[in-house]
Amino acid sequence: MKLKVLDFSRVLAGPVCAMVLGDLGADVIKVERPDGGDETRHWGPPFAADGESAYFLSANRNKKSIALDLSHGSDRKLALELIKEADVVLDNFLPGALSRLGLDVSQLLDEFPDLIWCTITGFGASSRRPGYDFVIQAECGWMAITGEREGSPMKVGVALADVLAGKDAAIAILSTVAGRARGSLSASERRINITLADSARAALVNVAQNVLVSGVDALRWGNAHPNLVPYQLFDAADRPFVIAVGSDAQWRSCARALGLDSMAEDESLRTNAARVQRRELVVGSITVRVATMPAQHWLDRLSAAGVPCGLVKSVAEALEGTDADARTGVAPSVPGSVRLAPPHLDEHGAAIRTLGWRAFGR
Secondary structure, eight states, X not given: OOOEEEEOOOTTHHHHHHHHXXXXXXXXXXEEOTTTSSGGGGOXXXXXXXXXXXXXXXXXXXXXXXXXXXXXXXXXXXXXXXXHHOSEEEEOOXXXXXXXXXXXXHHHHHHSTXXXXXXXXXXXXXXXXXXXXXXXXXXXXXXXXXXXTTSOOOOOSSOHHHHHHHHHHHHHHHHHHHHHHHSOOOTTTTEEEEEHHHHHHHTTHHHHHHHHHXXXXXXXXXXXXXXXXXXXXXXXXXXXXXEEOOSHHHHHHHHHHTTOHHHHHOGGGSSHHHHHHTHHHHHHHHHHHHTTSOHHHXXXXXXXXXXXXXXXXXXXXXXXXXXXXXXXXXXXSSSXXXXXXXXXXXXTHHHHHHHGGGGGOO
């Protein structure tokens, strides 16, 4: 049975969640405001030839779109009819907004005992603060640990808190669907709340644990690693590349591949803990050595020795040879498929108004 997902969300976290579910085969109806729809439709340039922004295209494939004004009785009635047959409803409204529009989530969960409702917010159901990724990155520790040691705090280059929250929401929804299949769930068990702040803090993983265990706050390490050496960016004669040594055996292979045989045999550098203590010596020696030859020379030697390494590629280089498409985006990262291009605003409105969920052809 295909899941039926009614998506009231907009911008990025919610749309990513709904897109992941759509990639996995769900039928997704994206509900948008008639006056412009999802605001990311206008977040550009760049814009595609049909006027859709690249930003919107990145998170909205495998959906059909209908424009509804929930303040109007007839549109609200249609929304309720769609909710009645849906498996999952997804939203990212601020607290109280849905109630003011005539949609009482608690009442709907009681009325429809199979319905799952997931809300994504920035800071939780009791906060009216808008959830913007940049603010989340600032307040949840990410910027404090990103950037050069002596530089300013820096955000991650992608709105990653949004993306993680969207994927967390998809996981929580699928877990609840699985629970529902095993037996009836209470309304509270079918009510999911995901916050960008919680997702961002959880994503600190080992960095947070370092602070909890040591009692010492985390620092910015630039392109180095607080716990592993060598594990960072190096400049070859022509371009930058990375070496990521994760074990003592890899360290010995790395040193030999770089022609630093004496360091490979040095007992004072045998363990990672020792190398962390002598970071400047290890990193300094590698820095001088790799600057003498092109990056590919070192990658060939390191790869042959089984040492994790890689070029620093541009986004265009990273997409070369993949199934990425200018209309439907980067291929699904889950075992899914691209069935529908991102919709124009209200592209399927007439069909959905007439057929409801049967607009998907079932």
